[in-house]
Amino acid sequence: MASDKRLSRRHSAVRRVWLYSFLLAAPGLLFGAILLDEHAAQTATTVLLAGSLLFYLFLIAAALIDSMIRPLQTLSNVISSLREGDYSFRARGAGASDALGELSTEINALADLLQKQRVRSLEATALLARVLEVMNTPLFAFDRNDKLRLVNDAGIELLGLPHGRCHGRPASELGLAPLLAAPDETIHSFGAKPQRWLLRRSAFRQEGAPHTFLLLADVSLPLQEEEQIAWKRLIRVLGHELSNSLAPIKSIAGSLLAQVESLGGSEEVRHDFRRGLAVVEGRAEALHRFVQSYRQLAQLPPPQFKPVAIAPLVERVVLLEQRLAARLDPGPPVVLLADPDQIEQMLINILRNAVDASLANSAQSVRATWRTEGANVLVIFEDSGLGIANAENLFVPFYTTKPAGSGVGLALAQQIARAHGGEITLANRDEAPGARAIIRLPLAQSQAVSD
Numbered sequence: 346m347a348s349d350k351r352l353s354r355r356h357s358a359v360r361r362v363w364l365y366s367f368l369l370a371a372p373g374l375l376f377g378a379i380l381l382d383e384h385a386a387q388t389a390t391t392v393l394l395a396g397s398l399l400f401y402l403f404l405i406a407a408a409l410i411d412s413m414i415r416p417l418q419t420l421s422n423v424i425s426s427l428r429e430g431d432y433s434f435r436a437r438g439a440g441a442s443d444a445l446g447e448l449s450t451e452i453n454a455l456a457d458l459l460q461k462q463r464v465r466s467l468e469a470t471a472l473l474a475r476v477l478e479v480m481n482t483p484l485f486a487f488d489r490n491d492k493l494r495l496v497n498d499a500g501i502e503l504l505g506l507p508h509g510r511c512h513g514r515p516a517s518e519l520g521l522a523p524l525l526a527a528p529d530e531t532i533h534s535f536g537a538k539p540q541r542w543l544l545r546r547s548a549f550r551q552e553g554a555p556h557t558f559l560l561l562a563d564v565s566l567p568l569q570e571e572e573q574i575a576w577k578r579l580i581r582v583l584g585h586e587l588s589n590s591l592a593p594i595k596s597i598a599g600s601l602l603a604q605v606e607s608l609g610g611s612e613e614v615r616h617d618f619r620r621g622l623a624v625v626e627g628r629a630e631a632l633h634r635f636v637q638s639y640r641q642l643a644q645l646p647p648p649q650f651k652p653v654a655i656a657p658l659v660e661r662v663v664l665l666e667q668r669l670a671a672r673l674d675p676g677p678p679v680v681l682l683a684d685p686d687q688i689e690q691m692l693i694n695i696l697r698n699a700v701d702a703s704l705a706n707s708a709q710s711v712r713a714t715w716r717t718e719g720a721n722v723l724v725i726f727e728d729s730g731l732g733i734a735n736a737e738n739l740f741v742p743f744y745t746t747k748p749a750g751s752g753v754g755l756a757l758a759q760q761i762a763r764a765h766g767g768e769i770t771l772a773n774r775d776e777a778p779g780a781r782a783i784i785r786l787p788l789a790q791s792q793a794v795s796d
Contacts, residue, residue: 525559
């Protein structure tokens with residue numbers, strides 16, 4: 346339709362040139378006809394002169410059309426190609442010292458500029474797409490109607506939906522409405538895993554319409570590290586003060602207990618003294634051991650790394666547990682670069698926790714195994730307990746659900762795993778009652794390369 350209109354305008358412009366050329370030559374033709382009539386020229390001569398003048402008029406009009414209309418048609422085609430995104434055409438006659446030459450030069454310069462901008466835009470878009478693809482940080486962009494218009498692979502993984510089911514859907518259907526309404530630089534829990542995210546939001550415009558940009562940074566590990574540092578400081582202070590107080594209490598109680606026999610009075614009074622002082626001494630000793638167990642969290646030394654085979658460690662830990670017979674399913678032979686003493690203590694704490702859970706449920710089933718996954722080894726302990734009720738507090742020092750628990754074992758195990766570049770996750774089993782503990786540790790570099 347548009348091409349038909351351009352063709353019609355082009356033909357009307359040519360007709361106007363022909364018309365103006367004829368009108369321009371009409372006075373001369375009329376004057377020549379009058380002269381021929383006055384001189385009574387012969388018919389053959391009149392026809393010859395008229396034909397020559399008309400032929401001359403045709404040549405002049407054609408030359409005018411070719412020199413004026415054709416260049417304008419070419420410039421129109423070039424501009425039309427630019428509008429449609431084709432920057433390969435250029436106008437001829439650029440550089441001439443006339444108006445059409447200057448116009449052709451400017452249009453060619455505009456085409457070069459648009460072509461460079463398009464190349465830069467394509468390169469920037471490709472770079473942005475690549476950056477979004479490799480980013481581990483979930484990223485979302487919403488339009489003015491709160492519909493998702495942009496999401497990267499990390500965001501799709503966090504939502505747990507295919508890309509086709511995410512793009513174009515409202516934030517409320519994706520569960521992102523609270524984040525979209527939350528202020529900038531706030532911390533939120535989102536997703537199936539117990540993770541905490543730092544929300545960063547900003548506004549931008551695309552095609553004149555306002556959009557909202559959301560970026561979620563996983564701050565679970567940094568916050569946990571800060572919590573660990575705070576706990577360590579608190580444990581150091583409390584442990585120091587309590588130890589300084591409990592030691593003299595125990596000593597004084599022991600001294601007084603030794604002097605009870607020298608006291609006068611009845612045997613009943615001395616018995617009460619002995620019993621009371623024994624309670625004080627015993628509780629002071631128990632509290633001292635209690636404080637020392639917590640101080641392990643604050644005094645864990647840096648690991649001494651060396652090659653360690655995982656099989657003997659797991660087998661030895663399973664044999665150490667005598668309350669019930671844990672089933673061991675051996676995995677592939679793998680080697681870690683780790684501190685064997687700390688890794689063994691970590692495995693003991695995890696297995697002990699699994700056995701406690703199974704015994705609390707009157708079950709006798711605990712399974713231990715390991716397998717490789719990429720550049721990591723996964724050591725897995727499965728129990729048959731009642732499951733996990735509050736997963737967020739499992740690795741918090743002092744937190745325990747056991748009547749006689751201290752809340753140190755899992756926190757210490759997690760601290761050891763992270764010191765080795767690994768992580769411990771605890772979750773309820775789907776196929777059976779109980780929980781599953783997965784210890785992820787990096788393999789030795791040579792082993793990872795060979796795999």
